[in-house]
Amino acid sequence: MSSADRIPTGIDGLDAMIEGGLIRGDMHLLAGAPGTGKTILASTFAYNAVTLQKERVIYASFEESAEYLQRNMKKLGIDLSAAEKAGNLRVIDLDALKGKELESNIQLLISAVKETKSTILVIDSLTALLLATESKFELRAFMKTVYKTLKNQGVTTLMTISQTPGMGFGIEGFVADSVMLLENVVEKDQFKTRLMILKMRGTEHSKRFHTVSFAPKMSVSKY
Numbered sequence: 707m708s709s710a711d712r713i714p715t716g717i718d719g720l721d722a723m724i725e726g727g728l729i730r731g732d733m734h735l736l737a738g739a740p741g742t743g744k745t746i747l748a749s750t751f752a753y754n755a756v757t758l759q760k761e762r763v764i765y766a767s768f769e770e771s772a773e774y775l776q777r778n779m780k781k782l783g784i785d786l787s788a789a790e791k792a793g794n795l796r797v798i799d800l801d802a803l804k805g806k807e808l809e810s811n812i813q814l815l816i817s818a819v820k821e822t823k824s825t826i827l828v829i830d831s832l833t834a835l836l837l838a839t840e841s842k843f844e845l846r847a848f849m850k851t852v853y854k855t856l857k858n859q860g861v862t863t864l865m866t867i868s869q870t871p872g873m874g875f876g877i878e879g880f881v882a883d884s885v886m887l888l889e890n891v892v893e894k895d896q897f898k899t900r901l902m903i904l905k906m907r908g909t910e911h912s913k914r915f916h917t918v919s920f921a922p923k924m925s926v927s928k929y
């Protein structure tokens with residue numbers, strides 16, 4: 707596989723765990739409990755892809771408003787609004803999608819991807835997007851539509867999901883091409899954040915836990 711078939715995350719330590727990056731056109735899942743860094747990882751990936759790899763990215767934020775997200779990420783050196791102004795990133799927040807059926811939300815995101823000729827779609831989070839319409843049928847339909855439509859177009863998808871520690875995965879875990887897990891674990895009197903790649907099709911990936919640091923910028927190192 708040539709390196710053009712993978713998109714580096716640009717996160718120190720992570721690319722070395724996954725043969726250089728995320729496979730282009732695949733559907734990647736990033737799972738973790740609240741506060742484990744899903745939004746930071748997803749934003750860092752989106753920002754690095756736009757600024758370092760010249761990719762075009764749609765970032766659909768369902769948990770934080772675009773403004774709140776931009777403010778929080780800026781503290782970590784991730785200047786999403788500058789990337790938006792430069793034209794290769796579009797942040798879509800819940801307001802644009804509120805009150806609509808799941809199907810029209812999917813269509814809106816797919817249209818935005820097409821219209822902007824984006825190569826990457828980030829959904830943060832799938833859990834929040836599905837909260838209003840959480841029937842199993844819809845999740846299945848959602849996964850199918852996103853998987854088929856975007857994969858056919860070679861669009862790389864990264865979706866975050868909120869996961870209760872110890873709970874398994876539903877259909878999303880089987881459908882996704884890769885699953886990365888973030889966890890907070892208590893050690894002595896403080897918690898540490900760690901990352902493990904649970905699955906990544908076509909990739910000889912690390913099978914260990916790695917330690918995650920967020921500041922001054924996100925990085926992953928030996929556990």
Ligand SMILES: Nc1ncnc2c1ncn2[C@@H]1O[C@H](COP(=O)(O)OP(=O)(O)OP(=O)(O)O)[C@@H](O)[C@H]1O
Pocket residue numbers: 738739740741742743744745746747769781782868920921
């Ligand atoms: N500027 C910062 N410096 C250091 N650590 C930070 C900074 N900002 C956030 N963090 C750490 O990252 C955590 C939040 O990360 P993030 O918002 O990405 O989590 P999340 O998994 O998306 O959570 P949620 O499920 O609530 O959306 C904070 O709880 C904090 O521990």
Ligand SMILES: [Mg+2]
Pocket residue numbers: 744745746769830
């Ligand atoms: Mg988040």
